Amino acid sequence: MEYESIIQSALDEIDKRITEDIQADEFARMANYSVYHFRRVFIKLTGTPLMNYITRRKLEYALYELSQGKKILDVAMDYGFETHAGFTKAFKKHFGYPPSLYQLHIVASQPTKATIHSIKIKQGLSDASHPAHLHNQGGIKMQVEIKELTPFSVIGYASRHRMPGVKSIANLPGFYDTAMMDYSAELSTLFHTYTNFHHCEVILCLDVDEEHNCFTYMVSIGLGEMDYSIPQRPGTYRHEIPGGLYAVFTTPLAGDDTQLVAMQDTWKYILEDWLPESEYEYDDTRLDYEYHDERAHSDWRDDGKCCTEIRIPIRKL
Numbered sequence: 001m002e003y004e005s006i007i008q009s010a011l012d013e014i015d016k017r018i019t020e021d022i023q024a025d026e027f028a029r030m031a032n033y034s035v036y037h038f039r040r041v042f043i044k045l046t047g048t049p050l051m052n053y054i055t056r057r058k059l060e061y062a063l064y065e066l067s068q069g070k071k072i073l074d075v076a077m078d079y080g081f082e083t084h085a086g087f088t089k090a091f092k093k094h095f096g097y098p099p100s101l102y103q104l105h106i107v108a109s110q111p112t113k114a115t116i117h118s119i120k121i122k123q124g125l126s127d128a129s130h131p132a133h134l135h136n137q138g139g140i141k142m143q144v145e146i147k148e149l150t151p152f153s154v155i156g157y158a159s160r161h162r163m164p165g166v167k168s169i170a171n172l173p174g175f176y177d178t179a180m181m182d183y184s185a186e187l188s189t190l191f192h193t194y195t196n197f198h199h200c201e202v203i204l205c206l207d208v209d210e211e212h213n214c215f216t217y218m219v220s221i222g223l224g225e226m227d228y229s230i231p232q233r234p235g236t237y238r239h240e241i242p243g244g245l246y247a248v249f250t251t252p253l254a255g256d257d258t259q260l261v262a263m264q265d266t267w268k269y270i271l272e273d274w275l276p277e278s279e280y281e282y283d284d285t286r287l288d289y290e291y292h293d294e295r296a297h298s299d300w301r302d303d304g305k306c307c308t309e310i311r312i313p314i315r316k317l
Contacts, residue, residue, distance in 0.1 A: 011119075245283075
């Protein structure tokens with residue numbers, strides 16, 4: 001019980017001084033332990049090394065700062081990272097993806113109080129790397145598969161936006177509805193123009209500019225190969241979706257009124273649970289995207305439910 005009290009006090013002190021340069025010997029002196037003994041007690045009770053935890057906790061607070069619209073470089077300096085590159089490297093090491101990906105898809109909440117129990121729960125998610133399985137997310141089963149996908153083309157409409165100051169844009173599943181209201185008729189025309197590929201809509205983000213918090217948002221339809229005999233409609237853009245290894249997440253079945261919540265929960269699970277604890281990292285040489293096929297149309301199904309896929313490019317650590 002004495003050990004638990006000492007480690008909990010250390011967790012509380014880390015949060016109080018989260019922007020400071022915190023070293024292990026300070027906590028050892030407070031507990032009247034050697035540094036070696038304090039490190040051993042900390043890892044035994046929490047399942048994670050002390051300095052690893054401190055870095056990760058700093059990054060959790062940094063996530064919240066990023067979601068409030070701060071620039072990555074400013075946040076990096078606030079939390080003791082000397083350069084943008086150093087912050088990004090540490091972020092990718094601990095979470096498995098670059099900070100811009102979180103900015104695009106999650107509106108973060110402020111970190112909750114850290115306890116020995118909550119840290120143990122995070123450390124207990126190591127089974128997230130199995131090739132195909134179901135995970136429970138808030139009582140809902142989340143389907144995950146590891147697939148080797150073939151490349152294909154898309155054609156559609158793109159627009160430039162800022163992140164994450166406008167919350168409806170930072171939360172891309174919510175922004176999808178706005179974009180579709182603008183482009184639904186145009187996409188329908190594209191479906192009737194290009195008929196050599198099965199029905200799908202693809203949502204993706206391009207040309208992310210971390211320095212200026214900007215990105216390009218594209219709503220499109222899938223193509224097998226572009227039919228160049230068909231004139232390209234004004235205002236449309238073509239993009240190549242690379243193949244390779246992907247983690248494919250299928251959102252839980254939901255009605256039209258809860259579809260966006262299912263999308264949000266899935267993105268949250270991917271970025272806060274699955275990627276950080278899996279044996280994979282995000283492959284930033286390729287693109288993640290949302291893939292909407294026949295299953296995404298609730299009016300096409302007898303039960304009025306729908307689901308979609310979120311495809312994340314990955315590589316082994």
